[in-house]
Amino acid sequence: MSGDAVRTVRAGRRTVEVHRPDKVLFPKGDGGAKEEYTKGDLVDYYRAVAPFMLPHLRGRPLMLERHPDGVDGPRFMQKNTPAHYPEWISRVDVAKEGGTVCHTVCDDTATLLYLADQAALTLHRWLSRAGKADWPDRMVFDLDPAGDDFEAVREAARLLGELLDELRLPSALMTTGSRGLHVVIPLTTRQDFDDVREFARTVADVLAASHPDRLTTAARKKDRGDRLYLDIQRNAYAQTAVVPFTVRARPGAPVAVPISWDQLDDPALHARRWTIADAVGQARTRPWAGIMSHARALGPARRRLNALRG
Secondary structure (H helix, E strand, O other): OOOOOEEEEEEOOEEEEEEOOOOEEEOOOHHHOOOOEEHHHHHHHHHHHHHHHHHHOOOOEEEEEEOOOOOOOOOEEEOEOOOOOOOOOEEEEEEEOOEEEEEEEOOOHHHHHHHHHOOEEEEEEEOOOOOOOOOOOEEEEEEEOOOOOHHHHHHHHHHHHHHHHHOOOOOEEEEOOOOOEEEEEEEOOOOOHHHHHHHHHHHHHHHHHHOOOOEEOOOOHHHOOOOEEEEOOOOOOOOEEEOOOOEOOOOOOEEOOEEOOHHHHOOOOOOOOOEOOOHHHHHHOOOOOOHHHOOEOOHHHHHHHHHHHO
């Protein structure tokens, strides 16, 4: 194809134009990457993974991480929806200090492919939905190692999972496609972000106090040393977390992928285990089957947590 080529892709009732599909977004050899991936590859991946990804996207305000010149070029973090976006793409106005922001909402495959054409490599979602923006239905713990030590992440996930089990909170694991894991808890929308954040902070504090040599809640890197950071900062209004199955802007096109708790014991597991070449296969195993439909209110868990603290 020529440099100004356009490819059309059918998505449901709509046709999406993909401009410059041969443009390399993830170069071969970059960071040791064994394969290169083009915009066309990105579109093909998102089209294939859409049935598994859309349930985690629908109704949620998005922040888009765009790399028009690929992972080695400039990055743009986009909250406001540009006026030139097609009218059929959903939008939602949410309050911010002094006004509103018109966020893009990805409700269908056509929108997902349009965003891929815009070189939105990574999609970051709110933990609440449009219409109930102050009331999250997800709580997220980000297990962030001091270096690229995945064994520390694996250990922290086990410890956090055990504590959440004691609190009788269902939880799900996801590789981030970067360095760590996310632990995701489905919630009823009975508590606002302040309540959820306070609860998450207490859980992290209890866990870090039990393992002070390995875990920390220190927000400043200089205060963490070699300890893994239990990051609860995403549990706040207008904060975001990477969407399950989204591509990360790193060499080799790694993907944030849901996994089962059993897979935590796989010696081959690491944060960048899956790429756009093989993530759809993992998606088809439906590792989160049933978990996200077992939402909990935090009242009973809070009472159990207080009892544990003595």
